[in-house]
Amino acid sequence: MHYNAKRPRLWRQDFTQLSDLGPVEDAQVADWPIGYDDLAPYWDEVEYRVGVQGDVTQMPASTLAQSPRSRQFVMPPNPKGYAASLLAEGARRCGYTAYPYPAAVNSRDFDGRPRCNSCGLCSGFGCPINARGDALVSWLNPAARTGRVRVIDRAWVYTVDTTPNGRRARRVRYRDAHGRDRSVSGDIVVLAGSPINTTRLLLLSASDAHPTGLGNRSDQVGRNMMFHNFTLAAAVYAHDVQPLRAQSTTLQIDDFVGPFTGPEVQALGVPYVKAGIVQTGSGAPLLMEAATYAGLVGYGIDHKQLMRAGIMHSRVAGSQLIHEDLPQAGNRVDLDPGVRDFHGVPAARITYSPHRHEKAAATLLGPKIAAYHAASPGATGSAIIPYPLIEPTMTYTAHLAGTARMGTDPATSVCDASGRLHGVDNVYVADASTWPTFPGFNPTITIMANALRIARGISGAPTPLPMAH
DSSP states (O other): OOSOOBOOOOOGGGGGHHHHHOOOTTOOOOOOSSOHHHHHHHHHHHHHHHTOBOOGGGSOHHHHHHSOOSSOOSBOOOOOOHHHHHHHHHHHHTTOOEEEOOBSBOSSOBTTBOOOOOOSOOTTSOOTTOOBOOHIIIIIHHHHHTTSOOOOTTOEEEEEEEOTTSSSEEEEEEEOTTSOEEEEEOSOEEEOSHHHHHHHHHHHTOOSSSTTOTTOTTSOTTBSOEEOOEEEEEEEESSOOOTTSSSSOOEEEOTTOOOBOSHHHHTTTSSOBOOBOEEEEEOOOHHHHHHHHHHHHOSSHHHHHHHHHTHHHHSEEEEEEEOOBOOOTTSEEEEEEEEEOTTSOEEEEEEOOOOHHHHHHHHHHHHHHHHHHHTSTTEEEEEEEEHHHHOSSOOSOSOEEOSSOBOSOTTTOSBOTTSBBTTOTTEEEOSGGGOSSBOBSOOHHHHHHHHHHHHHHHHOOOSSOOOOO
C-alpha cells in the first residue's frame, strides 16, 4: 500500500547470470531455475489486472532486446514532470536515454478506479483516490467479495505443523487479534511473508522431523539475504522546478544496468559490475523536508524560515540508481538468541554487509549519474550519496529478496522451481524469498508474476488465463 507502483520487468540476462558471467568470489551467484519466457505471460496478465501505464514505442531497443514484450501497455503514460524533463535533457546531453517508467498508476479511469491526479506522493504513502493498482485493489478485495475467500486479519502465525515424518504440513498455528491461540488446517500451505518473516516462520516451525527449521535440511533457509542498495543523486536549481507536481518518478534510465566488464571494472577488484535502473525526477515530500531541517536546526523560527524557502521540495530534483545486490552466505536471517517480541517469541535477526561488487558499482557509476544531473538545464550544482560506500550495513529500502531460494539442487536451495519446499510435499513459498539473485529493478511485478505462476501450478488452472486487451 506504500510502494510507488514502479513496474519494470527483469531482463533476460538476469536469469542466467552465473552461466553468462561466471562466479564472483565471496558471493553465491546462481542461475534461476526458470527463465524470462516462463514469466512473460504472467507479467502480461499482472500488468493487465493492475493496470500498468507505459509506451513500448519510447523504450530503447537495447531494453526491448533484453525485456521483449508481446503487447503495448494497458494505458499510456502520465505526463512527465517538469523536474524529470530537465533531468532527461541532462541525460540526453550525456548520451543516456530516459523514457516513461512503467507504473501501476492510472493515466485514465481503469477498473472502476479514477485516473492519477499527480499529487507526487506515491512513494511511501497510500493513494487516497485508489488510482494506484496493487494486490489489495486488484486481487484481495475482489476475491474477498466473492464470499469464497476468508481473510483472517491480525493473525500472527508462529508455526507450521507437519506430519510426524515431516513430509506434509497439516495445520498452521496463529494467535488472533485478542492473543488467543488458534489453528487452521488445509491441503496446501503457501508462505508469502516477505523474506524476513517467511524465514522466521520456517525457523520457528522446527520439529523432530525438521530439527533446524522447516525446509532447512540444507542449512540454506535465511541465507543469501539481499537488499537493494541505492546511489542517490540530486540537482539544485535557482528556480522552482516543481518536483512534486507529477506522479512519483515518471522517467526511467537503463544505461547503468550493465554488465560492465572493462579494465576500469577489473581495477575495482570484481569480474563485472551490474547495477540497475535509475528512477529519474523524484522530489522530497514536505514531511521529509521538515524532518531533515528538524535534525539540523530543531524547531522554531529557523525551521519555519527553511520551510518557507522550500529548497528541498521546490528547487531540488533527484534520481535513484538501484543497485543489484549479490547473494552472500553470511548475509542472513536467523532467530535472535536473546531478543524476543511481545509474544515472547524469538525475533528475526538480520546480518548484512554489502559485497565489494556493490561498492564497485557506486564507485564506477555514481560520478556518471552526478554528471548528467549537473548537465540538466538550469542546474547550479549536483551531488550524490553513494550508500554502498558510506553505509556498512543495509540502507533505507523496502526491496528485499533471497533467504529461501529456488533451485534444482536441494543441497544449495530451499524450494524447487514450483516454489515447493524440498522435502515437504505441500508447502510453497510465493514471495521474493525464492529469488536466487536480486537484479537492480523494482521487484513488485516480478514477485506478483512469479506468485501467479506458482498459484497456477498448484491449481492446475490454464496458463495463462485468457484475457481481453
